[in-house]
Amino acid sequence: MRLGLLYSGGKDSTLAALFLSEFYDVTLTTAHFGVTDDWHHARETAEALGFPFERLQLDPGVAEEAVARIREDGFPRNGIQLVHQHALERLAAEEFDAIADGTRRDDRVPTVSRAQAQSLEDRHGVDYIAPLSGFGRQAVDRLVESTLEVTAGPSETITRADYEAELRAIIADEEGTEAIVEYFPDHEQTHVTGVRRALE
Amino acid sequence: MRLGLLYSGGKDSTLAALFLSEFYDVTLTTAHFGVTDDWHHARETAEALGFPFERLQLDPGVAEEAVARIREDGFPRNGIQLVHQHALERLAAEEFDAIADGTRRDDRVPTVSRAQAQSLEDRHGVDYIAPLSGFGRQAVDRLVESTLEVTAGPSETITRADYEAELRAIIADEEGTEAIVEYFPDHEQTHVTGVRRALE
Numbered sequence: 235m236r237l238g239l240l241y242s243g244g245k246d247s248t249l250a251a252l253f254l255s256e257f258y259d260v261t262l263t264t265a266h267f268g269v270t271d272d273w274h275h276a277r278e279t280a281e282a283l284g285f286p287f288e289r290l291q292l293d294p295g296v297a298e299e300a301v302a303r304i305r306e307d308g309f310p311r312n313g314i315q316l317v318h319q320h321a322l323e324r325l326a327a328e329e330f331d332a333i334a335d336g337t338r339r340d341d342r343v344p345t346v347s348r349a350q351a352q353s354l355e356d357r358h359g360v361d362y363i364a365p366l367s368g369f370g371r372q373a374v375d376r377l378v379e380s381t382l383e384v385t386a387g388p389s390e391t392i393t394r395a396d397y398e399a400e401l402r403a404i405i406a407d408e409e410g411t412e413a414i415v416e417y418f419p420d421h422e423q424t425h426v427t428g429v430r431r432a433l434e
Numbered sequence: 435m436r437l438g439l440l441y442s443g444g445k446d447s448t449l450a451a452l453f454l455s456e457f458y459d460v461t462l463t464t465a466h467f468g469v470t471d472d473w474h475h476a477r478e479t480a481e482a483l484g485f486p487f488e489r490l491q492l493d494p495g496v497a498e499e500a501v502a503r504i505r506e507d508g509f510p511r512n513g514i515q516l517v518h519q520h521a522l523e524r525l526a527a528e529e530f531d532a533i534a535d536g537t538r539r540d541d542r543v544p545t546v547s548r549a550q551a552q553s554l555e556d557r558h559g560v561d562y563i564a565p566l567s568g569f570g571r572q573a574v575d576r577l578v579e580s581t582l583e584v585t586a587g588p589s590e591t592i593t594r595a596d597y598e599a600e601l602r603a604i605i606a607d608e609e610g611t612e613a614i615v616e617y618f619p620d621h622e623q624t625h626v627t628g629v630r631r632a633l634e
Contacts, residue, residue: 235576253565256456257577332573339548339567348539355570364568365453367539370551373532373561376435377457 237363238263238288238330240321242396243276245378246366247336248426251285252381253365254334261330265290265321267297269400276396279426290328292397296320301404310401310418311343317397318344326358334363340371383428437563438463438488438530440521442596443476445578446566447536448626451485452581453565454534461530465490465521467497469600476596479626490528492597496520501604510601510618511543517597518544526558534563540571583628 237258241247247262254260262285264276273289280287300313307313318335325333333354337344346354351362366374378384402414437458441447447462454460462485464476473489480487500513507513518535525533533554537544546554551562566574578584602614 235580253453253456256453257581331576337568339551351539351570355572361570361573361576363570363573365565366568368537368564368567370555370561370563372555373563376531376561380435381457 235259235331236261236329237332237334238325238328239333240265240290240318240325240335241276241280241287242336242398243279243425244336244396245382245384245424245426246338246374248279248283248382249374249377250334250336250365251283252429254363255285258332261286261288263288263290263325263328265292265317265324265397267292267294267397267400269294269297270403272396272399272403275425282428283426290321290324292317292321292324297397297400297404300401301408304401304405304417308417310398313401314398315344317401318346319350321397322346322354322362326354326360326362330360332361332363334365336366337364338366338369338371338374378424381430382426383430384424384426386424435459435531436461436529437532437534438490438525438528439533440465440490440518440525440535441476441480441487442536442598443479443625444536444596445582445584445624445626446538446574448479448483448582449574449577450534450536450565451483452629454563455485458532461486461488463488463490463525463528465492465517465524465597467492467494467597467600469494469497470603472596472599472603475625482628483626490521490524492517492521492524497597497600497604500601501608504601504605504617508617510598513601514598515544517601518546519550521597522546522554522562526554526560526562530560532561532563534565536566537564538566538569538571538574578624581630582626583630584624584626586624 235258238261241262241264262280264273266273277287300316304310304313354362405413438461441462462480464473466473477487500516504510504513554562605613
């Protein structure tokens with residue numbers, strides 16, 4: 235079964251890939267607006283892990299809408315949620331039997347409710363899978379420690395690749411980097427550089 | 435990391451075992467009240483799959499409480515939920531780093547809320563993991579079809595082993611088998627007999 239996984243190069247989506255690869259033919263899919271070239275980082279990690287990689291072009295209008303929402307709110311949650319749902323809709327329209335993302339049990343954003351999942355599945359004829367949604371933060375951290383080689387740090391210093399980085403780039407371009415710190419406080423990102431142990 | 439998985443010999447908990455075995459040292463643990471010897475079936479499946487197996491003794495008082503609840507309600511949901519929570523508490527008190535069950539996204543019972551999961555983890559110092567909670571019914575069915583050898587049928591004809599079978603046995607013993615059909619209508623159970631393909 236062909237599965238497309240929304241992939242950022244971070245630890246959550248990388249763990250999700252390793253779990254799913256036991257049962258699915260996983261393609262790591264990085265959704266982006268074409269604002270930056272950061273998707274290259276995700277491709278590098280995908281290649282290091284030995285997974286096929288694809289880019290998924292998002293609608294730039296949704297980036298504008300998300301940035302406007304983040305400015306209005308003063309925090310990124312709703313804007314990111316908006317883009318994540320758009321990315322899942324785009325991914326579901328591709329030629330996959332199943333789609334997935336790396337959302338965890340304790341994530342506040344993005345979240346996909348049971349009703350949203352069912353709606354995605356019914357409208358597109360795919361399975362939507364959130365393989366980490368039954369794992370808490372500590373369980374994920376322990377698995378990452380035993381499995382992945384990771385670089386971690388504040389969002390603006392990490393070379394990971396996803397639509398969130400592009401939203402930050404748009405805001406930085408229009409309002410300066412100070413605005414990013416204001417809207418995305420204490421935001422830690424991770425970038426996976428390899429797999430620590432051979433998986434059976 | 436040592437993980438104890440609540441195991442019935444059915445398709446859901448077997449799939450959960452296969453997923454988790456990628457990252458954890460999984461012990462299949464069948465919780466039972468000592469009412470029947472049905473746990474033997476789970477042990478047979480565990481041996482066929484090559485997993486370590488343990489029995490987990492539950493409190494017979496909880497079985498009585500659950501049966502009383504099922505009689506009062508006229509349906510099994512709350513009684514089963516009661517036993518499942520008790521089984522997780524017992525499992526969390528064992529010597530595991532993590533505990534898990536086979537609950538799926540679309541299950542109405544048993545369910546473990548995010549708050550219940552966090553409480554289990556905090557009180558017992560373990561991770562609680564529900565690896566199938568991000569999988570819908572169709573996704574599970576497709577994985578089962580491609581991965582497991584399964585016998586399926588009405589609850590009363592399937593040789594699977596879990597506390598639910600014991601609750602039915604108690605009710606049948608006290609009220610006759612007609613009572614089971616009344617309380618557990620259209621209940622389909624599965625029993626895994628093997629793995630269809632070699633897992634990587």
